[in-house]
Amino acid sequence: MMSNNNNENQVSASNVSSRTKDLFASPALSLSLAGIFRGGNAAAAAAGGGGGGGSAEVEDGEEGSGGGGGGRKRREETVEISSENSGAVVMMRSYSCRSTAGDGEFEMVGEHDDENDEEEDDDDDDDERNAKGGERGGGGEKTMMKSKKKRKKYHRHTPEQIREMEALFKESPHPDEKQRQQLSKQLGLAPRQVKFWFQNRRTQIKAIQERHENSLLKSHIDKLRDENKALRETIASAASCCCLNSDLLPSSDEQHLRLENVKLKAEVERLRVLVEKHTPPGGRGAAGAGTTTTVATSSCSGGSSDRHNQQDHNNNNNKSRGSAATTTTSLDFYSGVFGLEKARVLDVANQAMDELKKMAAANDPLWVRSIETGREILNYDEYLKEFGGGRGRAAVVEASRSSVVVFLEIQRLLQSFMDVNQWKEMFACMVAKAATVDVICNGDGPNRNGGIQLMFAELQMLTPMVPTREVYFVRYCKQLGPYEWGIVDVSIDKVEQNIDASLVKCRKRPSGCIIHDQSNGHCKVVWVEHLECQRTAAVHSSIYRTIVNSGLAFGAKHWAATLQLQCERIVFFMATNVPTKDSTGVATFAGRKSILRLAQRMTWTFCHAVGASSYHTWNKVSAKTGEDIRVSSRKNLNDPGEPFGVILCAASSVWLPVSPHVLFDFLRDEARRNEVMTKANETTTWILQDSSTNGYESTIVYAQVDIPGMQSVITGCDSSNITILPSGFSILPDGIDSRPQVITSMEDKGSDGGSLLTIAFQILTSTSPTAKLSVESVESVNALISCTLRNIKTSLECE
DNA sequence: GGGCTAATCCCGT
DNA sequence: ACGGGATTAGCCC
Numbered sequence: 001m002m003s004n005n006n007n008e009n010q011v012s013a014s015n016v017s018s019r020t021k022d023l024f025a026s027p028a029l030s031l032s033l034a035g036i037f038r039g040g041n042a043a044a045a046a047a048g049g050g051g052g053g054g055s056a057e058v059e060d061g062e063e064g065s066g067g068g069g070g071g072r073k074r075r076e077e078t079v080e081i082s083s084e085n086s087g088a089v090v091m092m093r094s095y096s097c098r099s100t101a102g103d104g105e106f107e108m109v110g111e112h113d114d115e116n117d118e119e120e121d122d123d124d125d126d127d128e129r130n131a132k133g134g135e136r137g138g139g140g141e142k143t144m145m146k147s148k149k150k151r152k153k154y155h156r157h158t159p160e161q162i163r164e165m166e167a168l169f170k171e172s173p174h175p176d177e178k179q180r181q182q183l184s185k186q187l188g189l190a191p192r193q194v195k196f197w198f199q200n201r202r203t204q205i206k207a208i209q210e211r212h213e214n215s216l217l218k219s220h221i222d223k224l225r226d227e228n229k230a231l232r233e234t235i236a237s238a239a240s241c242c243c244l245n246s247d248l249l250p251s252s253d254e255q256h257l258r259l260e261n262v263k264l265k266a267e268v269e270r271l272r273v274l275v276e277k278h279t280p281p282g283g284r285g286a287a288g289a290g291t292t293t294t295v296a297t298s299s300c301s302g303g304s305s306d307r308h309n310q311q312d313h314n315n316n317n318n319k320s321r322g323s324a325a326t327t328t329t330s331l332d333f334y335s336g337v338f339g340l341e342k343a344r345v346l347d348v349a350n351q352a353m354d355e356l357k358k359m360a361a362a363n364d365p366l367w368v369r370s371i372e373t374g375r376e377i378l379n380y381d382e383y384l385k386e387f388g389g390g391r392g393r394a395a396v397v398e399a400s401r402s403s404v405v406v407f408l409e410i411q412r413l414l415q416s417f418m419d420v421n422q423w424k425e426m427f428a429c430m431v432a433k434a435a436t437v438d439v440i441c442n443g444d445g446p447n448r449n450g451g452i453q454l455m456f457a458e459l460q461m462l463t464p465m466v467p468t469r470e471v472y473f474v475r476y477c478k479q480l481g482p483y484e485w486g487i488v489d490v491s492i493d494k495v496e497q498n499i500d501a502s503l504v505k506c507r508k509r510p511s512g513c514i515i516h517d518q519s520n521g522h523c524k525v526v527w528v529e530h531l532e533c534q535r536t537a538a539v540h541s542s543i544y545r546t547i548v549n550s551g552l553a554f555g556a557k558h559w560a561a562t563l564q565l566q567c568e569r570i571v572f573f574m575a576t577n578v579p580t581k582d583s584t585g586v587a588t589f590a591g592r593k594s595i596l597r598l599a600q601r602m603t604w605t606f607c608h609a610v611g612a613s614s615y616h617t618w619n620k621v622s623a624k625t626g627e628d629i630r631v632s633s634r635k636n637l638n639d640p641g642e643p644f645g646v647i648l649c650a651a652s653s654v655w656l657p658v659s660p661h662v663l664f665d666f667l668r669d670e671a672r673r674n675e676v677m678t679k680a681n682e683t684t685t686w687i688l689q690d691s692s693t694n695g696y697e698s699t700i701v702y703a704q705v706d707i708p709g710m711q712s713v714i715t716g717c718d719s720s721n722i723t724i725l726p727s728g729f730s731i732l733p734d735g736i737d738s739r740p741q742v743i744t745s746m747e748d749k750g751s752d753g754g755s756l757l758t759i760a761f762q763i764l765t766s767t768s769p770t771a772k773l774s775v776e777s778v779e780s781v782n783a784l785i786s787c788t789l790r791n792i793k794t795s796l797e798c799e
Numbered sequence: 800g801g802g803c804t805a806a807t808c809c810c811g812t
Numbered sequence: 813a814c815g816g817g818a819t820t821a822g823c824c825c
Contacts, residue, residue, distance in 0.1 A: 156805080157805080174815090192806090197804090197805075199816070199817095200806085204804080520802095
């Protein structure tokens with residue numbers, strides 16, 4: 001609409017422009033006019049960009065450089081130069097008046113202007129505004145003259161224009177002249193306006209990021225302050241016992257205390273585990289802390305290692321399970337095989353959403369905060385009272401809740417739940433496999449409001465020691481209010497009955513998150529995770545049982561923390577301002593982006609190699625030193641993302657009585673890490689020589705992925721990116737202590753008593769896919785791992 | 800009054 | 813000449 005009426009106005013503007021340019025010696029004048037034009041027409045103004053005299057000048061400048069004929073030529077190109085351009089006419093006129101008249105001209109200007117508006121802007125003339133505009137022009141006169149500034153009328157670019165520019169911005173925040181030129185033509189904006197917009201957008205993004213970082217730092221400070229306070233209190237009480245003045249205690253004592261604290265906590269944890277071991281698993285009440293895990297799931301050893309799409313998953317699964325539903329396509333999966341009616345699914349989904357809402361919002365009787373751990377615990381009796389249902393005998397219930405503020409727009413957030421590939425990427429460290437089995441209802445719009453899909457997921461911990469969990473569920477996305485969305489997952493009985501009883505290891509009670517859009521790029525997310533797991537087999541080792549029980553592996557907190565870190569990663573990916581400390585030698589935006597992509601790929605590969613998922617069969621190998629080391633191998637025949645041939649992966653996990661961030665700081669400290677690794681170096685070299693890469697000496701290059709979202713995994717590969725595939729360490733709990741949280745900063749004191757370190761190496765042992773895995777390779781990689789573990793333990797002095 | 804945005808000023812390269 | 817940082821003006825809430 002604006003383009004039309006603007007088109008006409010264009011004529012006058014461009015005709016005049018060449019003259020205006022010179023005449024426009026006094027910016028003050030145009031500013032005074034700017035006020036007047038406020039009355040003009042809103043639509044045109046919004047589109048025109050060219051606002052008032054200012055832009056006329058701006059554009060002329062640009063056009064002038066474009067060539068003599070610019071003014072006329074632009075007529076076709078810049079469709080949307082609005083009636084503002086008529087401003088140029090007026091201004092010129094008024095200027096000419098003024099040039100002789102000196103000071104008194106502003107009234108004239110006002111008049112002219114009003115006139116002008118009426119003449120040219122036949123649209124919507126608002127008398128009041130016009131009057132005001134005139135008034136303003138007159139009133140502002142002195143200051144304007146003094147400051148020599150001109151301002152054009154306020155306007156905004158149209159959503160369309162912004163969308164386009166935003167799109168390009170995502171591609172490249174620094175478009176070159178040509179790109180800008182093109183965009184300006186396309187959008188009917190002056191080239192300078194496009195330039196300004198990009199400039200402003202960059203500064204805006206920067207500001208947002210800085211603010212975000214500030215809030216993180218602030219919460220970190222709070223956390224430290226609280227910690228400090230707690231320690232002081234400890235010291236004070238200790239001091240009073242020992243008749244010491246607490247103020248006199250030097251800071252090294254404080255550190256000592258801290259260490260002591262950690263040790264004590266580890267001891268408590270150890271005792272707790274002991275107690276647990278001698279208590280029947282069901283005996284621990286319904287408080288929600290209970291759990292079971294699945295039996296080992298390594299089954300499809302030959303399974304393709306590529307990123308499973310939906311069909312792939314079905315086939316794969318059917319093949320490996322020998323399930324009855326061998327040839328079903330995804331469509332009759334739900335209608336034919338499961339006999340599900342859409343209406344019933346919808347019903348269940350809606351009920352689940354209601355429950356989720358209540359679970360997310362409710363407080364005291366339903367959720368009780370544990371004094372011991374600080375975590376929220378579901379009061380199961382209260383739960384049954386509220387939501388009904390009985391407790392399955394063969395199952396153990398896990399429930400947890402956590403809330404975070406994440407730095408991502410609502411739309412991308414929702415997409416990353418509803419698009420299975422994005423979901424897998426978002427939670428790469430937790431989701432080993434995932435597939436959308438069937439889309440029951442697509443949902444409306446880009447946000448998929450009302451979307452329902454049947455999904456499958458295999459959830460993992462970043463260690464081969466803990467079996468994965470397989471779960472089928474319906475995911476439902478729904479807008480709950482103007483700023484509130486819900487994503488709920490719930491398992492439907494019938495689906496599982498129809499698949500294969502042996503497959504079901506885990507069911508989702510209504511779980512998911514309530515997302516509140518804070519409309520500043522941030523969203524508040526309340527995550528509820530509520531699982532029912534078969535009590536088939538316990539995790540063998542008590543360490544892992546403790547971890548799983550505490551919800552560090554599969555609980556809401558881990559999900560939420562992961563989400564938060566990944567969102568940071570995404571934002572960081574887009575960031576245009578790179579603090580020097582983070583830009584490890586990569587100067588350009590594109591360069592940094594591709595490094596980040598590489599890092600993400602490495603992380604992905606690492607996560608999927610290390611988990612216990614049914615991608616791999618893990619064999620237990622006991623090293624001479626007594627470590628429990630797991631080894632698996634796979635053949636890559638067709639994934640170009642990895643080298644072709646036989647890939648050996650060996651991993652081991654240990655529990656270390658140091659906090660995750662101490663461990664992380666240790667491992668990311670290049671010098672200390674090298675020290676640990678160098679000692680193992682002989683072995684490394686040997687392995688490589690042993691493999692067919694005869695005599696090749698490799699240096700392991702560790703990508704220190706010290707960026708938001710990837711903290712807990714440090715991956716590395718050799719310089720040629722061939723022989724050693726992403727290898728490294730994972731630390732659990734991750735993303736919890738290493739990064740301050742905005743909302744739930746003080747939760748989970750219980751977890752910093754120690755951390756689970758998993759170390760894993762992936763090595764290409766042969767480039768021939770038919771080669772057998774050599775015993776030597778296995779042994780040497782075992783030696784490498786146990787050596788490294790020992791070194792780490794020694795360095796951290798925690799044997 | 801503060802936040803947001805288009806635009807301007809000014810400075811360093 | 814150009815881009816970025818700082819600043820400003822106009823509008824909206």
